Amino acid sequence: MVDTSLWKKKDPDQPEISLPTLKSQRTKMGKSEDSEKKKKIKDVEISVPIVYGNAAFWLGKKASEYQSHKWTVYVRGATNEDLSVVVKRAVFQLHSSFNNPTRVVESAPFELSESGWGEFEIAITLFFYNDVCEKPLNLYHHLKLYPEDESGPMSTKKPVVVESYDEVVFTEPSESFLARVQNHPAVTFPRLPAGVTLPPPVSTEDESKKKRGDTKDHPLSQWFLNFSEADELLQLAAARQQVQAHIAKLRRQISLTDGQNQQFKPL
Amino acid sequence: MDAKDILGLPKTPLPIPQEKKSRPQKDSQRKPDGISREVYALTGGVAPLMPSIDVSQLKRRPPSDEKITWQWLPFTSSARKDDLQLYHWVRVVNGVPPTGDYSFAKYNKSVDVIRYTDEEYEKYLTDPKWTKEETDQLFDLCERFDLRFIIIADRFPTHRTVEELKDRYYSVSRAILVARAPSPGEVAGHPLVKEPYNVTQETERKRALSMVLSQTKHQERKDAEVLAEAKRIAESRMAARAAEEPDLPVPSDVGPESAEGAVGPGDTISPANVQAPAAAIAPSTSVIADNASTLASLRMLRVYLRTYALEQMVQAASSSAGLRTIKRVEQTLQDLGVNLKPKVPTKAVCAEHLELRKEILTLLNLQKQLQYKEAEGSSFRDGSYGDMPGTAKRSQRAADQDRTFVPDTISFGGDRVVKREQKRKGPGRTSETPSSPAGAHKRPRKMKASDL
Numbered sequence: 050m051v052d053t054s055l056w057k058k059k060d061p062d063q064p065e066i067s068l069p070t071l072k073s074q075r076t077k078m079g080k081s082e083d084s085e086k087k088k089k090i091k092d093v094e095i096s097v098p099i100v101y102g103n104a105a106f107w108l109g110k111k112a113s114e115y116q117s118h119k120w121t122v123y124v125r126g127a128t129n130e131d132l133s134v135v136v137k138r139a140v141f142q143l144h145s146s147f148n149n150p151t152r153v154v155e156s157a158p159f160e161l162s163e164s165g166w167g168e169f170e171i172a173i174t175l176f177f178y179n180d181v182c183e184k185p186l187n188l189y190h191h192l193k194l195y196p197e198d199e200s201g202p203m204s205t206k207k208p209v210v211v212e213s214y215d216e217v218v219f220t221e222p223s224e225s226f227l228a229r230v231q232n233h234p235a236v237t238f239p240r241l242p243a244g245v246t247l248p249p250p251v252s253t254e255d256e257s258k259k260k261r262g263d264t265k266d267h268p269l270s271q272w273f274l275n276f277s278e279a280d281e282l283l284q285l286a287a288a289r290q291q292v293q294a295h296i297a298k299l300r301r302q303i304s305l306t307d308g309q310n311q312q313f314k315p316l
Numbered sequence: 317m318d319a320k321d322i323l324g325l326p327k328t329p330l331p332i333p334q335e336k337k338s339r340p341q342k343d344s345q346r347k348p349d350g351i352s353r354e355v356y357a358l359t360g361g362v363a364p365l366m367p368s369i370d371v372s373q374l375k376r377r378p379p380s381d382e383k384i385t386w387q388w389l390p391f392t393s394s395a396r397k398d399d400l401q402l403y404h405w406v407r408v409v410n411g412v413p414p415t416g417d418y419s420f421a422k423y424n425k426s427v428d429v430i431r432y433t434d435e436e437y438e439k440y441l442t443d444p445k446w447t448k449e450e451t452d453q454l455f456d457l458c459e460r461f462d463l464r465f466i467i468i469a470d471r472f473p474t475h476r477t478v479e480e481l482k483d484r485y486y487s488v489s490r491a492i493l494v495a496r497a498p499s500p501g502e503v504a505g506h507p508l509v510k511e512p513y514n515v516t517q518e519t520e521r522k523r524a525l526s527m528v529l530s531q532t533k534h535q536e537r538k539d540a541e542v543l544a545e546a547k548r549i550a551e552s553r554m555a556a557r558a559a560e561e562p563d564l565p566v567p568s569d570v571g572p573e574s575a576e577g578a579v580g581p582g583d584t585i586s587p588a589n590v591q592a593p594a595a596a597i598a599p600s601t602s603v604i605a606d607n608a609s610t611l612a613s614l615r616m617l618r619v620y621l622r623t624y625a626l627e628q629m630v631q632a633a634s635s636s637a638g639l640r641t642i643k644r645v646e647q648t649l650q651d652l653g654v655n656l657k658p659k660v661p662t663k664a665v666c667a668e669h670l671e672l673r674k675e676i677l678t679l680l681n682l683q684k685q686l687q688y689k690e691a692e693g694s695s696f697r698d699g700s701y702g703d704m705p706g707t708a709k710r711s712q713r714a715a716d717q718d719r720t721f722v723p724d725t726i727s728f729g730g731d732r733v734v735k736r737e738q739k740r741k742g743p744g745r746t747s748e749t750p751s752s753p754a755g756a757h758k759r760p761r762k763m764k765a766s767d768l
Binding site: 221278282 | 648665
């Protein structure tokens, strides 16, 4: 890993000075501007809330022995925003019994539809843009086709949906990344430390030409689950209060007992 | 086969699907050549797929053209100093008995103990603590017993320790070698000269060894604990140092700072110091340092999932707790109605969750503390001397139980906590066990006002 401290100390006006020493180590960057863009902001993390999971429809009359369900596994922004601002592509690794079990999705919405009969673990690998992160990230999702309540009738209209909420955290993001996503709704932008300013974002693509990547009007969006941190926060706060009250009580009791023991301590 | 005869089964093998492996000898019914049927049956009766003993080799031996007889003949050994003639069986080939020395004579090795002359003694070897007579005796014994110093020490006429004897022997031999050598350089390579015998070191080493050997289990455990603490402190120091390194003049975040602060007290504790304060301080430094090292390792990842980060932090926070405690924390979380793994793991939620877990740990520790103190108190009151915390007397027990159980039952019905405390106490408490948590409610509570 290249020692980023070298970059920090150099004078931004004269990137050439440090170039000769770094050239041998840097394999990807050629232009001198890149070194500025790759400057990483320390002690800052930026997170992207995502939801990943599957929706499975029973095929009913049209179901055969090996194709009883039609399912879609996907990764979406938690608020249904377009993830392609950070995710370059997503690779879904299916069960080996599928043809070409490694499915690559190059653009948002990052999803994959298939038909089958079995439940298995799907490994989803997210690849990010170079300025975001050079390492991919793995998610694991257990494909669910059959409803929890086995006794209930299976319906072709209502899918079985299982989703998990998580947040992808990027540590020490590069300046260019931060600049690019400054106002993007898919990203939880952090508070920057004092004195750090970002260059203005460089508009790279014609927005209108881009394929729509958000999932707000996705056909499955009516089945998406809602994840609200408010409920969980309330729950946790209440629990903490209870525990803290007990701790206070115990501390009082302990000091009381200590006092009592002092009297009776054998000399 | 005999067995099949007895059972009355047909002799032909049943048409079970047989493997296509080619068997060297497919005789399953007829007796094989070379050994009798009964002996063959001992090996299992059926021919193994791969015969472990090659049947053809069993009886056949190349008919040797030599005539071998065994004779009872006398022999002498060069290892003996006398002319004792003993007898033994000898393999005679074609009437010619074997020649040569007794075959075991070559193992009669002995040590080259250097013998000095009297003049040499006068010149180089006098020592205030040793008389010439004693030194002579020592050397005699050394030669007799091949430098087996334990035996020599036993047989030595005056009382001397093994180390003293060794010291005298080696220093004398060394002095002789050096004296006899034409030049010092020539003997420098000799092991006796190169490595002199160090009496003090040896005595010290043996003392330490016997101490280790005679350690009780208790002491062993204590030592292991101290070593583990020392290791943890050293590791946390390393982690804190690694966490500090990438830091810049930019205001560094809390992690390294707290690790630095924590390492301060850690530095002053030397691992050899087995005191209670060390044990008390070390856990807190290790907890803080664990956090710092977790944060550092997460930062190194560059990208990670919030749930993964939470898992790591939880593990770090409960690293000092045993499995039982962790289970109790999880049980408490469930009783409080909190998901063990948050359903919406945002940054705020994860932070709250972690804090809650830590607080529960504190709570459990305080509960335990209170129990011990109360048991202590009751043992003092009763004047009973050797009571363990778990065997508090009956009269106090009800009160103790009330005070410790009430918090649990009030808040979130920590039933399981109650049950476990009961199990730990002594056998004389069988009457108490039927009191289930439900019973705790019904039992008359004595000290309510102060509790609530």
